[in-house]
Amino acid sequence: MGIKRWPELILSLLVLLAVAGVGYVVLRPKPHYPPPASLQPYVDFIRTADKVTLVGSTRFYDESAEPGLGIANEENGPPSKTKPFYHEKVATVSEREEAIQFLGDITHGDHTMASCFDPHHFIEATKGKDRIEIAICLSCGGIVCKGTNLEQTQANVGNPDWKTATRVFGTDMEAVLGRDAPP
Numbered sequence: 001m002g003i004k005r006w007p008e009l010i011l012s013l014l015v016l017l018a019v020a021g022v023g024y025v026v027l028r029p030k031p032h033y034p035p036p037a038s039l040q041p042y043v044d045f046i047r048t049a050d051k052v053t054l055v056g057s058t059r060f061y062d063e064s065a066e067p068g069l070g071i072a073n074e075e076n077g078p079p080s081k082t083k084p085f086y087h088e089k090v091a092t093v094s095e096r097e098e099a100i101q102f103l104g105d106i107t108h109g110d111h112t113m114a115s116c117f118d119p120h121h122f123i124e125a126t127k128g129k130d131r132i133e134i135a136i137c138l139s140c141g142g143i144v145c146k147g148t149n150l151e152q153t154q155a156n157v158g159n160p161d162w163k164t165a166t167r168v169f170g171t172d173m174e175a176v177l178g179r180d181a182p183p
Contacts, residue, residue, distance in 0.1 A: 030105075032101055032104060032105055033104045033105055033107070033108035034104045035100060035103040035104040035107060035155075036104075036107050036155055038153045038155060039103060039107075039134075039143075039145060039153065039155055041147075041150050041151075042132055042134060042145045042147065042150065042153075043100050043103070045125055045127065045130075045132050045147065045150070046096050046099065046100060046123065046125050046132070047096065047100070048127060049096075049125035049126060049127045049132075050126055050127050050128065051090060051125065051126050052090070052091040052095075052096050052099070052123065052124070052125045053088050053089070053090055053091065053122075053123075053124045053125070054088065054089050054091050054095065054099060054121075054122070054123060054168065054169045054170065055086070055087065055088045055121065055122040055123075055124060055169070056085070056086075056087045056088075056120075056121050056122075056165075056169045056170070056171040056173050056176075057085065057086045057087070057120055057121075057122065058085045058086075058120075058173070058176070085171075085173070085176045087169075087170065087171040089169075089170045095168070098167075098168050099123050099168055102161070102164055102165065102168045103123075103134070103136075103143075103155075105159060105161060105164065106136070106138070106143075106157045106158070106159050106160060106161055106164075107143070107155050107156065107157060107158055107159075108158055108159055120135055120136065120137050121135075121136040121137075121138070121165055121169050121173070122134065122135055122136065123136075129148070130147065130148045130149055131147065131148050132145070132146065132147035132148070132150060133145070133146055133147070136157070136165075137157070138157060138160040138161075138162060138165060139160075141156050141157035141158070141160070142154065142156065142157070143155040143156065143157060162174060
């Protein structure tokens, strides 16, 4: 191998390193973050609850209602200002952990939000007679947590992740409403 081939080898090596670097950036796993400490009592409740339900809804949400009663149905509360929709699924143990991870990931960051409007996502859980409800608005960035024996607390969404919300909650709320989710 002569000296004349060194530039070709160096160029080939640089191209290989560039391709490997781009591949790493594209394929590396997204970092995950724990939920804020203020939500820890709710996280603990979700992990030990008898039942956890994940909800996507465009129904009116009454923040002042008792836990589990904040989502309006046809009998209580004003009609939704958007296309009426309600979807719920009972979470498996692994889906509970995904929902907890979702809470951690969306509360990490400093994204500025628009005003509050439908849809909302909810995590509801029961343990015996105790209930909790976590209302998440990816539009305004508000999270309201309340429980029968827990102090009400709030958190902010710093990183709205519509794609993960669709996977975790089992419904694409933006598609239901006929609009594109924010990036």
